[in-house]
Amino acid sequence: MTALSVNINKLALLRNSRGRDFPNLLTFTQRFIELGVHGITIHPRPDERHIRRQDAYDLAEFLRPHRNIEFNIEGFPSAGFLQLIHDTRPHQCTLVPDADNQLTSDHGWDFTAQGDFLADIIGRVKSWGVRVAVFLDPDVSQVELAAKAGADRIELYTAHYASEFEKGNSSVELYRSAAAKAQQLQMGVNAGHDLDLLNLGNFLAIAGILEVSIGHALIVECIEQGMDPVIKKYLAICEA
Numbered sequence: 001m002t003a004l005s006v007n008i009n010k011l012a013l014l015r016n017s018r019g020r021d022f023p024n025l026l027t028f029t030q031r032f033i034e035l036g037v038h039g040i041t042i043h044p045r046p047d048e049r050h051i052r053r054q055d056a057y058d059l060a061e062f063l064r065p066h067r068n069i070e071f072n073i074e075g076f077p078s079a080g081f082l083q084l085i086h087d088t089r090p091h092q093c094t095l096v097p098d099a100d101n102q103l104t105s106d107h108g109w110d111f112t113a114q115g116d117f118l119a120d121i122i123g124r125v126k127s128w129g130v131r132v133a134v135f136l137d138p139d140v141s142q143v144e145l146a147a148k149a150g151a152d153r154i155e156l157y158t159a160h161y162a163s164e165f166e167k168g169n170s171s172v173e174l175y176r177s178a179a180a181k182a183q184q185l186q187m188g189v190n191a192g193h194d195l196d197l198l199n200l201g202n203f204l205a206i207a208g209i210l211e212v213s214i215g216h217a218l219i220v221e222c223i224e225q226g227m228d229p230v231i232k233k234y235l236a237i238c239e240a
Contacts, residue, residue: 005039007215039070060088108136111145153188162194
């Protein structure tokens with residue numbers, strides 16, 4: 001079974017747009033947990049345009065009693081981000097190569113150029129008892145370098161797959177090859193970006209995807225269809 005981790009960034013964006021604590025992130029996190037999701041993901045950015053640093057601390061404390069719910073924090077490994085990981089000790093830290101002013105994630109790491117930098121970061125985060133995933137394009141050579149750098153998992157960047165799926169191309173071969181190589185090298189495989197109810201099932205034909213992190217599309221689908229039916233559909237796809 002593939003674990004479903006809900007990215008709640010867009011709920012934070014809605015909250016911040018009105019200057020009130022509504023929607024309250026902890027209330028919605030509890031609702032997602034009650035509906036059966038397996039994890040909660042956040043991606044704090046330096047400008048705090050959605051998730052704020054305090055949200056990370058509040059969520060870490062809130063999720064501590066929920067031992068079966070994974071807390072995943074994504075982001076670029078700046079000094080401030082690493083301090084946040086050190087303080088909150090999430091189950092998983094997903095390293096993402098985002099610039100400070102980037103609208104959204106749009107590429108994976110280049111371990112050829114940044115491998116030494118990342119190996120040091122990965123070692124530090126793992127020493128805190130936090131599992132480390134790295135955001136990657138479906139490139140077998142990058143998977144091999146990520147393994148050498150000590151990553152526990154890769155997260156396959158799926159925007160290209162989602163775009164091609166929308167055009168009628170459902171091929172997952174590049175992703176399948178990257179996933180197989182990671183598994184061969186004893187790394188786990190996660191996936192995320194632009195996955196939704198329409199394209200997720202086809203993607204999960206790839207064997208051994210441990211976790212998908214889904215936020216933007218899921219929140220929009222919840223607005224359109226309601227939280228309960230949407231989460232039930234996602235869980236059914238992940239369990240199948």
